[in-house]
Amino acid sequence: MAKRIDVKDLDIYYGDFKAVEGVTMTVEPRSVTAFIGPSGCGKSTVLRTLNRMHEVIPGGRVHGSVMLDDQDLYASSMDPVAVRRTVGMVFQRPNPFPTMSIRDNVAAGLRLNGIKKKSTLDEVVEKSLRGANLWTEVKDRLDKPGAGLSGGQQQRLCIARAIAVNPQVLLMDEPCSALDPISTLAIEDLINDLKAEYTIVIVTHNMQQAARVSDQTAFFNLKATGEPGRLVEVGDTPRIFSNPTEKATEDYISGRFG
Amino acid sequence: MSTIELEAGPRGGAPAPAAPPSFAPKSGPRALRDNLARIVMWGAFVLGVIPLVWILVSTILKGGSMLLESQWWTNSQAGITDRRVGGGAVHAIQGTLIQAAVTTVISVPVGVMTAVYLVEYGRGRLARAVSFMVDILTGIPSIVAALFVYALWVTTFGFQRVAFAVCLALVLLMIPTIVRSTEEMLKLVPNELREASYALGVPKWKTIFKVVLPTAFSGIVTGVLLGVARVMGETAPLLVLGPYTPVIVTDLFATNMATLPTMINQSRSENLQPALDRVWGAALTLILLIFLLNLLGRFVGRFSKVKS
Numbered sequence A: 001m002a003k004r005i006d007v008k009d010l011d012i013y014y015g016d017f018k019a020v021e022g023v024t025m026t027v028e029p030r031s032v033t034a035f036i037g038p039s040g041c042g043k044s045t046v047l048r049t050l051n052r053m054h055e056v057i058p059g060g061r062v063h064g065s066v067m068l069d070d071q072d073l074y075a076s077s078m079d080p081v082a083v084r085r086t087v088g089m090v091f092q093r094p095n096p097f098p099t100m101s102i103r104d105n106v107a108a109g110l111r112l113n114g115i116k117k118k119s120t121l122d123e124v125v126e127k128s129l130r131g132a133n134l135w136t137e138v139k140d141r142l143d144k145p146g147a148g149l150s151g152g153q154q155q156r157l158c159i160a161r162a163i164a165v166n167p168q169v170l171l172m173d174e175p176c177s178a179l180d181p182i183s184t185l186a187i188e189d190l191i192n193d194l195k196a197e198y199t200i201v202i203v204t205h206n207m208q209q210a211a212r213v214s215d216q217t218a219f220f221n222l223k224a225t226g227e228p229g230r231l232v233e234v235g236d237t238p239r240i241f242s243n244p245t246e247k248a249t250e251d252y253i254s255g256r257f258g
Numbered sequence B: 001m002s003t004i005e006l007e008a009g010p011r012g013g014a015p016a017p018a019a020p021p022s023f024a025p026k027s028g029p030r031a032l033r034d035n036l037a038r039i040v041m042w043g044a045f046v047l048g049v050i051p052l053v054w055i056l057v058s059t060i061l062k063g064g065s066m067l068l069e070s071q072w073w074t075n076s077q078a079g080i081t082d083r084r085v086g087g088g089a090v091h092a093i094q095g096t097l098i099q100a101a102v103t104t105v106i107s108v109p110v111g112v113m114t115a116v117y118l119v120e121y122g123r124g125r126l127a128r129a130v131s132f133m134v135d136i137l138t139g140i141p142s143i144v145a146a147l148f149v150y151a152l153w154v155t156t157f158g159f160q161r162v163a164f165a166v167c168l169a170l171v172l173l174m175i176p177t178i179v180r181s182t183e184e185m186l187k188l189v190p191n192e193l194r195e196a197s198y199a200l201g202v203p204k205w206k207t208i209f210k211v212v213l214p215t216a217f218s219g220i221v222t223g224v225l226l227g228v229a230r231v232m233g234e235t236a237p238l239l240v241l242g243p244y245t246p247v248i249v250t251d252l253f254a255t256n257m258a259t260l261p262t263m264i265n266q267s268r269s270e271n272l273q274p275a276l277d278r279v280w281g282a283a284l285t286l287i288l289l290i291f292l293l294n295l296l297g298r299f300v301g302r303f304s305k306v307k308s
Helices: A043-049 A080-086 A102-112 A118-131 A151-164 A181-194 A207-213 A237-242 A247-253 B028-068 B070-074 B090-121 B124-138 B142-156 B163-188 B191-199 B204-232 B236-241 B260-267 B273-303
Strands: A005-014 A017-027 A032-036 A060-068 A087-090 A169-173 A199-203 A216-222 A229-236
Touching (some): A005 A043, A017 A216, A043 A169, A043 A199, A080 B191, A087 A151, A087 B191, A102 A151, A102 B204, A151 A169, A151 A181, A151 B191, A216 A237, A216 A247, B090 B163, B090 B204, B090 B260, B124 B163, B142 B163, B163 B236
Parallel strands (some): A017 A229, A087 A169, A169 A199
Antiparallel strands (some): A005 A017, A005 A060
């Protein structure tokens, strides 16, 4: 079910611009890994290479390898569409499909990939919405538009949509940055529940959040403006927050910069 | 890290409230400029509306009575001369609607797909060339499009001047407007929706058909209907390629097919009252058709708008 991710010597480019360089790290299955670091240091960029969303941007390309268990995501025979079915993603701003109802939003991944059987879809919709802690709130209005929910509900709807296709890994790009504290708490609780089944990688600007939800924390930083971002340090969250090896990590965590 | 030093002693009460700002009355010169700007804007608005209202009122006054006669909607002008009263416009209405429909059926897929290419796929030189061509086509005078089709259809291929040739010329005029309006609508679809779809493992073409196009649907429809309305009033291609006939013709490849613009043009050629009445009647009918189409466009736009 949940898979391990091995990133090795990963360089990420936008056209000729090297955005991130030399990332090597391992993400354990059934754990939460948090990416922290100042804006523009490449955390989201690294995240997006884990399901080949990076190359959706014109000029986006990578060197190095990303292994999902024993499969190389960037092997020439690997279909990016298949990768994205295995590695799901939740975005910074809730982005339910505005033309679809709540039910259709959750079923979108399956339906757009050719699964039409109503009983299967209904089952998956309920399971995913329960998994995203949204079922009790929306079960009486599944046919209403998804865009009519509150921001926090929309984000949980997006999580339900992502887990409906049964991915092995769930990537979250600042999933709470557009939400109020109560909705944030709901999402954090949800991350804790989802950890039992999925490998989760979350980008966050909120260090308390990283400390609360993650087992492992990776700190990214820029050497200087215009230089590529790099992975400074990665380790168990308690250690990173209490006893980081690198000075830069300590400075960032204690709020001295960034 | 610097820390803010907290005062140990008791706070010395609330700070004294600042004196309330004094609001001076509006100064003379500013009030003058304000009024001047208001007058200029209202003047421009009224100036712009006068001819519109004038056209509408005089067309209704002079052509309205024609439209109230039932034979206007049931009869053609077959066997009726300019000197005689009577007959209807059904041949021209039918012709206009048929040609607009055929033109739309050809133009919409080509135009929408071109816009999809430009927004979703187009990169580099080819896309820039296509975009440039669309710009040029947008500015092409309708008489040029008509003569191009004439050169191709009649001179080169040796076919007769038929309604279908008119449609081809209208297609040339309609495609660029559809491409442009659709392009704008597709650009309005947030990229996040495309990414959300990709992240679910949905291929790009399916993302476009199931997510992007439905999201932009109402805007695209509105743009198409406005394009149809424009094409319905187009006259030059009709004069060059589709001469008037007073009888009902529904075959696109047969002989001449009447349309409202050519009916107007035909009837105004002689200064006889029955014919002039028909000019106003046909003009009002055309305005009415285009008005209904615009209304339909708005209705569809509102009806299928993405609800939140």
